[in-house]
Amino acid sequence: MDIDAVISLLTVKTFVVGFTTFLLVMSYLQRKKYKLPPGPPQLPILGSYFAFRNDGRLYSVFTKLGKSFGDIFSVDLGFGHTVVVLKSADIVHEALVEKKETLAGRGVRTWKYELFSGGNRDIIFSDYGPVWRLQKRMALKAFRTYVASNKLETFTRSAFDEIAALIEKETEPFDMHVYMRLLIFNIVCRMAYGKIYKINEPEFVWLNGVMDESLGKVFGSIIPSDVIPVLKHVPIPSSLSAKRLLQGLIDFQKVQLEGHKRTLNLGEARDIMEQMLLLKEELTAESDDDVKESLSDLRIIHTIMDIFFAGIQTTSDTLVWMILYAADNPKVQSKIHEELDSLGDDFCDLRQCKTKLPYCEAVQREVMRMRPAGPVAIPHRAVCDTKLGGYDIPKNTLIFANIWAIHHDPKNWESPDVFKPERFLNKDGSLKELDKKTWLPFGSGNRKCVGEALARTNIMTFLILFFQQFEVSFPPGQKPDFEPAMLELACAPKPQKIIVKKRQ
Numbered sequence: 001m002d003i004d005a006v007i008s009l010l011t012v013k014t015f016v017v018g019f020t021t022f023l024l025v026m027s028y029l030q031r032k033k034y035k036l037p038p039g040p041p042q043l044p045i046l047g048s049y050f051a052f053r054n055d056g057r058l059y060s061v062f063t064k065l066g067k068s069f070g071d072i073f074s075v076d077l078g079f080g081h082t083v084v085v086l087k088s089a090d091i092v093h094e095a096l097v098e099k100k101e102t103l104a105g106r107g108v109r110t111w112k113y114e115l116f117s118g119g120n121r122d123i124i125f126s127d128y129g130p131v132w133r134l135q136k137r138m139a140l141k142a143f144r145t146y147v148a149s150n151k152l153e154t155f156t157r158s159a160f161d162e163i164a165a166l167i168e169k170e171t172e173p174f175d176m177h178v179y180m181r182l183l184i185f186n187i188v189c190r191m192a193y194g195k196i197y198k199i200n201e202p203e204f205v206w207l208n209g210v211m212d213e214s215l216g217k218v219f220g221s222i223i224p225s226d227v228i229p230v231l232k233h234v235p236i237p238s239s240l241s242a243k244r245l246l247q248g249l250i251d252f253q254k255v256q257l258e259g260h261k262r263t264l265n266l267g268e269a270r271d272i273m274e275q276m277l278l279l280k281e282e283l284t285a286e287s288d289d290d291v292k293e294s295l296s297d298l299r300i301i302h303t304i305m306d307i308f309f310a311g312i313q314t315t316s317d318t319l320v321w322m323i324l325y326a327a328d329n330p331k332v333q334s335k336i337h338e339e340l341d342s343l344g345d346d347f348c349d350l351r352q353c354k355t356k357l358p359y360c361e362a363v364q365r366e367v368m369r370m371r372p373a374g375p376v377a378i379p380h381r382a383v384c385d386t387k388l389g390g391y392d393i394p395k396n397t398l399i400f401a402n403i404w405a406i407h408h409d410p411k412n413w414e415s416p417d418v419f420k421p422e423r424f425l426n427k428d429g430s431l432k433e434l435d436k437k438t439w440l441p442f443g444s445g446n447r448k449c450v451g452e453a454l455a456r457t458n459i460m461t462f463l464i465l466f467f468q469q470f471e472v473s474f475p476p477g478q479k480p481d482f483e484p485a486m487l488e489l490a491c492a493p494k495p496q497k498i499i500v501k502k503r504q
């Protein structure tokens with residue numbers, strides 16, 4: 001070994017030993033200064049890696065740890081990156097509702113989220129402040145124009161007709177996944193940037209593939225550069241594929257934006273991207289700087305990225321879960337059919353007839369209770385030092401609310417693992433008032449999901465249209481699999497085949 005190699009080995013060793021010691025001292029000082037929530041042993045650099053070694057699903061690992069460490073505990077996700085996890089309805093309420101200002105920050109955990117959000121310029125990862133507020137308000141207003149008018153129903157009906165025709169052609173048991181994706185793509189992308197797709201259209205196949213690959217390889221698991229940030233500069237396969245996938249999608253949205261600018265019509269906006277561009281047209285030199293920033297090209301692109309990612313996968317996964325639960329529970333399915341059959345001609349205006357469908361609404365609630373699409377929400381950042389459950393929460397700590405644990409807590413729900421829509425109904429069949437402390441698939445407080453009304457309208461409209469025409473079952477001998485796929489933040493069903501028959 002030559003002298004250079006010896007020196008560089010010594011340098012690396014010195015760096016590793018020095019850095020490890022630094023982390024240990026910092027962690028010790030942090031623990032001495034604050035009364036932090038308890039948690040599993042934390043190794044230098046690797047943190048609580050061993051808790052996640054065999055199961056990358058955060059909700060699953062957090063639920064297991066919660067059994068040992070209680071309603072509030074801390075876990076080190078690597079490199080001294082300690083997060084706090086909340087497990088019970090009361091403590092999540094305290095954090096997200098009572099402390100909705102203090103704990104409404106966001107902090108990007110790793111560079112892949114920074115790339116996705118354009119450096120925190122989307123709604124999801126933008127920090128709590130005036131620009132985020134303007135962006136979120138703009139999105140809410142835009143969604144409302146669709147939900148409150150007939151537009152959304154028209155979009156959903158035409159997207160449904162497209163997939164119903166494809167489903168009718170299936171002669172063997174099949175997986176619903178791609179049809180549900182196409183359905184939601186054709187509602188959400190039409191609203192967001194005015195596009196509708198056919199199942200074999202190359203752009204849809206590419207976008208759907210990018211979404212699946214990103215959810216699996218980028219957001220679905222902890223990649224080396226999440227734990228050792230400098231690895232993002234090293235051309236290792238996981239970092240390269242994350243860059244390729246996310247940058248490809250950002251570039252795609254840039255092209256949509258440029259196209260919209262070229263064809264911009266002053267008048268009624270054709271989609272959400274155009275709505276934002278029209279607002280931008282109204283800006284003058286005197287306009288408020290925050291308003292200008294909220295309508296910058298980058299913010300528009302990354303708002304559309306949010307709508308695309310947060311809106312499509314969550315809703316389409318929920319629809320697949322709903323179909324699987326109906327296939328597994330023939331009595332529930334009969335009650336859905338019965339309630340829909342009693343509607344008669346009311347199908348012409350679905351917005352009106354929803355109030356007459358308490359059982360279907362209860363099914364929707366129960367599916368989202370059993371399989372919440374965002375089972376640990378998105379971490380909130382403490383904007384200043386605070387306290388939770390008697391423990392100190394230092395400024396900048398990230399907090400995860402374990403929605404899955406609340407939805408499966410026997411203190412909140414009788415037989416929580418049983419699919420039972422009736423739990424949401426009174427004895428006379430009317431809907432019970434929702435307890436928002438124990439049912440929170442869309443989160444709670446200031447950071448609550450911006451797409452809740454849109455998603456619930458889409459899910460309900462789909463439920464009505466689908467079960468009016470079809471009945472579903474599992475192929476004889478096939479065991480249904482309700483164990484969610486191995487994804488870090490999502491709760492997605494695994495691919496499985498079902499039989500879909502046209503009703504007489």
Ligand code: HEM
Binds near residue numbers: 311312379452
């Ligand atoms: C079944 C469907 C859906 C579920 C279960 C769901 C769930 C969630 C959850 C749990 C959060 C995090 C809340 C928190 O941090 O406390 C969230 C945030 C968000 N969701 Fe959804 N979501 C759904 C559909 C949608 C749709 C359709 C859109 C848009 C088209 C959307 C856009 C967003 C955005 C932008 C945020 C970030 C809000 C913020 O940081 O202020 N979601 N969602």
